[in-house]
Amino acid sequence: MWHTILTIINLTICAAMTAAGTAKAVAARRDPDLTLKLTASVLLHAALIFLINTPPVYRTVGDRLHSPNICGLLVYCLTLACVGHAHLMTQLWHAQRRSRPMLGRMVARWAPFYIGTIITLVILYAVSGAGGPSRPLHFTPSFAHLPAVVALQCVYTGAMLIAVSASVLQCRGLTLPQNPDLADAISRCLRWFVIALSLDLANLAGYLTATLRAATGHHDLDVLADGAWVATIASGLAATYGLVRLVLSSRRHERTDHKQLRTLWKTVVTPDLVLAPGLLWGGWDTRIALSRRITEIRDGTRRLAPWLDTAPARTVEKLALHHSKTTTSIGTDGRQLPFDLVAAQAAATLIDAARRRRTDTPPTNELNLTALPGIDVPAIEERAHLVRVAAHLDHPLVVQAQRHDERAAVSI
Structure with missing residues (x-):
C-alpha cells in the first residue's frame, strides 16, 4: 500500500518538475542567462530523482542493468548534482559575484569536490558486492552488513553536509541594487531554498541513523528510511515552490517594466522601427x-x-x-x-x-x-x-x- 501511494506521489511530482523544467529549458534556448539554464537543469535532475526512486521504475532499471539497487546509487549522485547546481545558482544571485572570473574560481574550487565525491560513491558501490533483492528506499539499511555500503552512506552524508552548508552560507548578503524589488523576491525564494536544504538534512539524518543501526544487526529503525523520503518529498516541493514563485515574480516585473516603457516607446519609436511579429x-x-x-x-x-x-x-x-x-x-x-x-x-x-x-x-x-x-x-x-x-x-x-x-x- 505504501509503495502504491509513493508511486503516485513520486510520479505526480516528477511530472510537475518535468513540465516546469522543460518550460525553463525552452526559455533558456533564447536567453543566454546562466541562471535560467541552471534552474531548468535543477528541475529536470530533481524530476529524474523522483522518477527512478519510484518502486516500479527502481526495480525495472535494476533488472535491465543487472544491478538491482543501481537506482539507490543514482539517486545519491543526482542529488549531489542538484545541490551543486543550487550552490552555483546562489552565487549567480549575488550581483557582485557573478562575473566570469569569480564564477570560474568557484567552479575550479568546488568541481573537484562534487566530481570526486560522485566517483567515490561509484567505486564504493562497485566494490560493495551488494546484489539483490531490489530495495527501493531501503538500499543502505538493507545492505548495512557490507562495510562498503556503510562507507558509501557516510561519504554521501558528509559530502551533502558540506555542500548544503556552503549553499546556505552563500544565501547570505544578497543584494541587487539595480532591482531591489526583484532582490526581495529572490530573498523569499532563498528562504524556501533554505527550507528545502534543511529538509535534505533531515533526510540525511534518517538514512544515516537507519544504516548505522542496521550495521549492528538491528533493523528496528529501518522505518526512518521511509520518513527520510517523506522529508525529500517535502524538500522537492519547497524548492519547486520557491523557483516557481521567483519565476512568477520575474514575469510580473517584466510586465510592469513593459508597461512602464510604453510612454518612452511612443516618444522615440517611429512606425518603420517596429519589429515584425514573431511566432504566435x-x-x-x-x-x-x-x-x-x-x-x-x-x-x-x-x-x-x-x-x-x-x-x-x-x-x-x-x-x-x-x-x-x-x-x-x-x-x-x-x-x-x-x-x-x-x-x-x-x-x-x-x-x-x-x-x-x-x-x-x-x-x-x-x-x-x-x-x-x-x-x-x-x-x-x-x-x-x-x-x-x-x-x-x-x-x-x-x-x-x-x-x-x-x-x-x-x-x-
Whole structure:
C-alpha cells in the first residue's frame, strides 16, 4: 500500500518538475542567462530523482542493468548534482559575484569536490558486492552488513553536509541594487531554498541513523528510511515552490517594466522601427515582448541623434539644483522611484529631440549633443535605466525644463 501511494506521489511530482523544467529549458534556448539554464537543469535532475526512486521504475532499471539497487546509487549522485547546481545558482544571485572570473574560481574550487565525491560513491558501490533483492528506499539499511555500503552512506552524508552548508552560507548578503524589488523576491525564494536544504538534512539524518543501526544487526529503525523520503518529498516541493514563485515574480516585473516603457516607446519609436511579429506564441512571452520593446527604443534613440540638443539636459541640471527636495518620480504602476538626474536629463533630451524631428528644427551646430545622457550605462543595467527614463518623462522638473526651453526658443 505504501509503495502504491509513493508511486503516485513520486510520479505526480516528477511530472510537475518535468513540465516546469522543460518550460525553463525552452526559455533558456533564447536567453543566454546562466541562471535560467541552471534552474531548468535543477528541475529536470530533481524530476529524474523522483522518477527512478519510484518502486516500479527502481526495480525495472535494476533488472535491465543487472544491478538491482543501481537506482539507490543514482539517486545519491543526482542529488549531489542538484545541490551543486543550487550552490552555483546562489552565487549567480549575488550581483557582485557573478562575473566570469569569480564564477570560474568557484567552479575550479568546488568541481573537484562534487566530481570526486560522485566517483567515490561509484567505486564504493562497485566494490560493495551488494546484489539483490531490489530495495527501493531501503538500499543502505538493507545492505548495512557490507562495510562498503556503510562507507558509501557516510561519504554521501558528509559530502551533502558540506555542500548544503556552503549553499546556505552563500544565501547570505544578497543584494541587487539595480532591482531591489526583484532582490526581495529572490530573498523569499532563498528562504524556501533554505527550507528545502534543511529538509535534505533531515533526510540525511534518517538514512544515516537507519544504516548505522542496521550495521549492528538491528533493523528496528529501518522505518526512518521511509520518513527520510517523506522529508525529500517535502524538500522537492519547497524548492519547486520557491523557483516557481521567483519565476512568477520575474514575469510580473517584466510586465510592469513593459508597461512602464510604453510612454518612452511612443516618444522615440517611429512606425518603420517596429519589429515584425514573431511566432504566435511569442506574444505570450513577457521576456520576448520586453526585449522587443527595448530593442525598438534603442533603435529609436539612435535615429534621434541628429536632433539631440544640449539645452534640455543643462536646464534639468540647473532646475534640480534649485529643487533639491524633488527626490521621487512616480512610475506607471504607482511606485515611487528615486529621482535620477541622468534619467531626467535623458528624458528631457529625448522629448526635445522628438519635437525637433516633428517640426524639422535641428539644433544649431554649437548646441548639438554627441551622446545621449546615460548612453554609457552597462548593458546589464540598460533595462533599469530605460525604465527610469520612462518614469521621468512626466516628472515636474522635466516638464518645467521643456517649457523653459520652448520659451527660450521662441524668444530667439
